[in-house]
Amino acid sequence: MGDRVDVWVEKSIADHPERIAVTDPSRDVTYGELGAAAETVRRMLADAGVRPGELVGMRMPRGWRVYAAVLGIWRHGCGYVPVDPSYPRPRQDFVLADAGARTVVEPGPDEGFTLSTPPAADSPASPAPDGTAYVIHTSGSTGRPKGVVMSHRSLAAFLLGFVSSLGLGADEVWAQSTSPCFDVSLAESWAPLVTGARLLAVPEQALRDPRRLASLLTEAGATVLSQVPTVFRYLLDAAERTGTSFPALRRVLLAGEPVELTVVSRWADLGLSPGATYHNLYGPTEGTVYATWQELTPRTLARRDAPGTPIGSALPHVDVELWADGRPVADGETGEILLAGGIADGYLGRPELTERVFVRDADGRTWYRTGDLAVRDDDGALRCLGRADGQVKVRGMRVELGEIESRLLACPGVASGAVVVVPSPRGEPMLVACFVPRAEADDTLAERLPAELAAFLPTHMVPARFLPLPTLPLTLSGKLDRGELEKTAGARRPRTR
Numbered sequence: 193m194g195d196r197v198d199v200w201v202e203k204s205i206a207d208h209p210e211r212i213a214v215t216d217p218s219r220d221v222t223y224g225e226l227g228a229a230a231e232t233v234r235r236m237l238a239d240a241g242v243r244p245g246e247l248v249g250m251r252m253p254r255g256w257r258v259y260a261a262v263l264g265i266w267r268h269g270c271g272y273v274p275v276d277p278s279y280p281r282p283r284q285d286f287v288l289a290d291a292g293a294r295t296v297v298e299p300g301p302d303e304g305f306t307l308s309t310p311p312a313a314d315s316p317a318s319p320a321p322d323g324t325a326y327v328i329h330t331s332g333s334t335g336r337p338k339g340v341v342m343s344h345r346s347l348a349a350f351l352l353g354f355v356s357s358l359g360l361g362a363d364e365v366w367a368q369s370t371s372p373c374f375d376v377s378l379a380e381s382w383a384p385l386v387t388g389a390r391l392l393a394v395p396e397q398a399l400r401d402p403r404r405l406a407s408l409l410t411e412a413g414a415t416v417l418s419q420v421p422t423v424f425r426y427l428l429d430a431a432e433r434t435g436t437s438f439p440a441l442r443r444v445l446l447a448g449e450p451v452e453l454t455v456v457s458r459w460a461d462l463g464l465s466p467g468a469t470y471h472n473l474y475g476p477t478e479g480t481v482y483a484t485w486q487e488l489t490p491r492t493l494a495r496r497d498a499p500g501t502p503i504g505s506a507l508p509h510v511d512v513e514l515w516a517d518g519r520p521v522a523d524g525e526t527g528e529i530l531l532a533g534g535i536a537d538g539y540l541g542r543p544e545l546t547e548r549v550f551v552r553d554a555d556g557r558t559w560y561r562t563g564d565l566a567v568r569d570d571d572g573a574l575r576c577l578g579r580a581d582g583q584v585k586v587r588g589m590r591v592e593l594g595e596i597e598s599r600l601l602a603c604p605g606v607a608s609g610a611v612v613v614v615p616s617p618r619g620e621p622m623l624v625a626c627f628v629p630r631a632e633a634d635d636t637l638a639e640r641l642p643a644e645l646a647a648f649l650p651t652h653m654v655p656a657r658f659l660p661l662p663t664l665p666l667t668l669s670g671k672l673d674r675g676e677l678e679k680t681a682g683a684r685r686p687r688t689r
Contacts, residue, residue: 196344197325197351198266200386202227208388214256215412216393218303221256223388229257233264233297233305240307242295244269247320247327249288249296249310250372251275255393258372259381261297261305262326266344271324272297273339274372279650283337285311286648287329291339291540292317318541327540328375330477331592331653339540340375340477346509347378349534350480353508355383357485358443358471360416362388365440367414369394369423374589375477376447380418399423402430406438413440420448422587422620425455431464441465447473447482449585449621450501450576457493474503474576477590478536478549478560483510483529484574500567500575509534512574513559514566523568528580530559584613586621589652596645596653600625603644605633608664610672611655614682624681625655628663657681 204213209224221229242248248265250272252258265272273291275284288296288310300306320327325344329337354360366384368391370377384391392412398405406427409417417438419427424446431437444465446456451472460470470493475483486492486504495502506512513520514527521527530551535558538546549561565577584591593611600609609627616622625645629637638658646654665676 195323195348196266197348197382197386198263200348200351201263201382204385204388211388212390213385214259214391214393216255217395218255226256226260226263226385229260229305230263230267233261234267236297236305236307237264237268237270237295240295242268242270245320245322246295247271247273247291247293247324249273249275249291249293251277251284251296251298251308252372253277253299254371254396257299257303257305258393259385259391262372262381264305265297266325271320271326273327273329276371276373276650279373280646280648282648283650287337287339289313290317290329290337291327292319320540321537324537326378328373328477330590331595337595338542338545341537341540342477342480343537346480346534346536347382349509350482350507351379351382351386353534354379354482355387357507360384360387360389360443364389364415364442365392365413366390366416367392367394367409367412367418369399369418374448375481376418379445379481384416402426403434406430406434406436409438409441410436414438415440415442416445417441417443418445418447420587421446421452421455422449424459425452428455428459428464431459432462437463438465439467441468444468444470445473446471446488447475448589449587451488453488453493453496456488460490460493472502472504474501474574475507476531476560476562476564479510479531479562480534480536482507483531484512486573498569498575500577503566503574503576505573514568514574515559515561523570526565526567526577529562529564529566529574529576531562532557532559535560584621586613586623586652591623591653596623596625596649596655599645599649600627600641603641605630605637606641610664610674610677612674612678612681614678616656622657623653623655624657624659626659626661626664626677626681629660 205223205227212220213223213226214221248270250261273293296308298306298308323343325347327339329339332338368380398408470488472486473482484503486502510531510533513530515530516527563580565580566574596611607628607630611625613621641658665673
């Protein structure tokens with residue numbers, strides 16, 4: 193395969209150009225057509241004077257052209273920066289400016305492509321390292337999304353290990369359902385295309401309607417389903433109500449948030465996909481999509497006496513250790529998950545942050561500090577115990593509460609505030625913004641805040657509820673008492689957006 197995923201895909205294109213590569217609502221696209229479209233993008237970039245090594249924005253709606261655009265950018269020797277067109281425009285502009293992207297690939301007429309020029313950045317962006325495949329921006333605690341720089345080498349190493357570990361081949365039909373701005377999309381997109389399989393691009397309408405999604409998966413004969421556990425629960429509910437089953441499914445991959453073992457057990461007990469195996473996959477963006485994997489066998493699903501979430505053992509591209517106080521912990525002790533090997537090159541233009549979380553050991557090897565806590569079972573498998581900081585997962589998307597709080601505090605009329613996570617009526621993680629209004633603020637402040645935050649934050653980061661309080665609870669040392677604030681937010685029934 194070498195060190196580049198696009199070279200592997202080129203082999204798929206050359207070996208079977210007439211085979212269907214992508215199915216989306218508009219039509220089936222063969223490998224040959226995908227390659228031709230990618231070449232169109234490459235020529236456009238070359239004609240526009242884009243230099244190899246630059247970062248190029250990629251702003252495309254869901255569909256087959258996403259993969260052609262990325263392939264074309266890679267063919268030209270550039271890395272891509274995904275921009276979700278559904279995000280607020282100021283956030284889109286920030287991401288492109290932060291990456292220093294001077295050119296953006298966008299949809300053109302008649303299933304074509306066009307190039308656009310984003311607004312100029314206020315200051316020059318830091319150049320990406322040689323060999324950069326992509327830069328994905330994740331939530332940042334300071335209010336600035338941070339760009340995670342991933343190399344072709346790490347991406348290729350991940351895919352090679354992932355494909356071989358799960359035994360994936362050319363006969364699969366992959367359901368691809370996540371945004372290119374979410375790192376799980378790298379596994380869903382390129383695992384099928386590097387193996388000559390078929391990618392099923394799930395349309396937005398199906399993602400919002402579990403019944404439609406269930407019907408689509410059945411009609412398309414999907415063999416691999418990758419889902420966030422919350423969405424998987426919705427799909428189970430829809431399947432039970434409609435009597436739908438998925439006999440073609442061979443692998444169910446769950447990632448992005450703690451797996452719900454009872455939901456997986458219910459799915460298996462109902463026989464919705466009798467021949468399927470179930471896997472829980474763990475990994476931060478900085479660890480190249482997934483870092484560990486755990487098969488959810490009947491024994492694993494039945495176990496209820498152990499803490500946390502079973503995340504298993506390392507995939508081949510990374511090494512995993514648990515550290516506390518700067519050293520590896522003994523088996524049975526809690527430690528922070530550290531990853532080495534096929535990890536990110538750091539954060540674009542953020543040397544201080546990179547130095548803080550990408551640390552070197554005594555042998556000079558670089559380890560990424562995930563901020564996740566885990567313990568190792570007697571059998572060597574890991575169980576994730578949660579975060580050691582203020583980062584949370586909402587529908588599988590990584591969210592820094594500090595980023596939301598910085599936007600909340602910037603709103604006129606807000607004196608102080610904090611964001612907490614409480615269970616929704618359906619038991620899902622729900623963001624609640626608790627704030628103290630300024631004396632001059634009127635009674636409509638809580639109603640205005642959702643729109644003010646939505647002007648920059650993507651939908652999944654806008655709190656579902658806004659709770660005005662006379663004061664925020666403090667500990668005896670004068671710090672914010674988050675535990676007490678969570679109790680208050682969970683007990684009250686504030687206004688919901």
